[in-house]
Amino acid sequence: MATGLFLLWLSFKAPEWGAVSLLTGIGMLLIGAPCIPWLRERIARPARMLPTAATALGLVLVGATTAALIALGVGENRRIAARNDAAPGVIASIRPAALLGVGEAAHHLGLAHFLGQDGPQDLFAARYWTMRAAQAGNAGAQLDLARMYARGLGGPADGKLALAWAEKAAAQGISAAYTTIGTLYSPGGALPEDHQKANAAFMKGSDLGEPEAMFNLGLAYEYGTGVTKDPGRAFQLYLAAAELGLPDAKLNVGVAYMNGQGVTADLRKAQMWLEASKARASAEVRKLANQNLAILEEQ
Numbered sequence: 001m002a003t004g005l006f007l008l009w010l011s012f013k014a015p016e017w018g019a020v021s022l023l024t025g026i027g028m029l030l031i032g033a034p035c036i037p038w039l040r041e042r043i044a045r046p047a048r049m050l051p052t053a054a055t056a057l058g059l060v061l062v063g064a065t066t067a068a069l070i071a072l073g074v075g076e077n078r079r080i081a082a083r084n085d086a087a088p089g090v091i092a093s094i095r096p097a098a099l100l101g102v103g104e105a106a107h108h109l110g111l112a113h114f115l116g117q118d119g120p121q122d123l124f125a126a127r128y129w130t131m132r133a134a135q136a137g138n139a140g141a142q143l144d145l146a147r148m149y150a151r152g153l154g155g156p157a158d159g160k161l162a163l164a165w166a167e168k169a170a171a172q173g174i175s176a177a178y179t180t181i182g183t184l185y186s187p188g189g190a191l192p193e194d195h196q197k198a199n200a201a202f203m204k205g206s207d208l209g210e211p212e213a214m215f216n217l218g219l220a221y222e223y224g225t226g227v228t229k230d231p232g233r234a235f236q237l238y239l240a241a242a243e244l245g246l247p248d249a250k251l252n253v254g255v256a257y258m259n260g261q262g263v264t265a266d267l268r269k270a271q272m273w274l275e276a277s278k279a280r281a282s283a284e285v286r287k288l289a290n291q292n293l294a295i296l297e298e299q
Helices: 002-017 019-032 035-042 044-083 090-099 103-115 123-135 139-151 159-171 176-185 195-207 211-223 231-243 247-259 267-277 283-298
Strands: none
Touching: 090 103, 090 123, 103 123, 103 139, 123 139, 139 159, 139 176, 159 176, 176 195, 176 211, 195 211, 211 231, 211 247, 231 247, 231 267, 247 267, 247 283, 267 283
């Protein structure tokens, strides 16, 4: 009983300790188990090899099982995303690997609960499993957890924890984390308003090619928020984000060409970008695009 509980505990500590430390712990457990000395007295060589063999066999079985569970769960999750409708069984298929402490599986389980796949949306469960994945080192989960803390999803909002998790994701190379950090310091964010810190974060994200960071930095230059007002610089940032597919940026590029803000007016290009901004855009962006297109038709 005690041995079983200890092994279960080790499985949960695996993401923190790493494979080498975990195997060392299991090996020490096997060496110290009461049955090992008894076996050593009777079969010396096999007994010496038993901890290593048992550890290797256990690793293969757990690894194969975990890989299969992840493949089933992640594959099912992707099929759900493609169909964009409910899919029974996805949570059950992902949960075993998540319980084993596999960060990717826990992240997908959190997403399943967040999106309401295989049942009603459960933000509390989404935050719990996203936190498990983030604690296991999954960078995507760290960013998602930061956003949950920033918006108070699945629990109370906490700007400091949102910042801490966003910084962890940024340190792992997730460029979108800088947009989240900048938003935390922006008006309406979860931290005290600080335009300098917000723009510094947007600048880092922009340098890494993050379109939303480019767009937000463009807004700062357009309106002179925390920086010297520079319509030309704002246009270049909008254009860079638009070329990466951001609908909000396409809208602003179209408006800039229409009004000659930061660029020479060009009504043909204005119409082209305004039309392009409506693809995969929010209702608000589509509304603004149509309003500006109507103005163009009157000119």
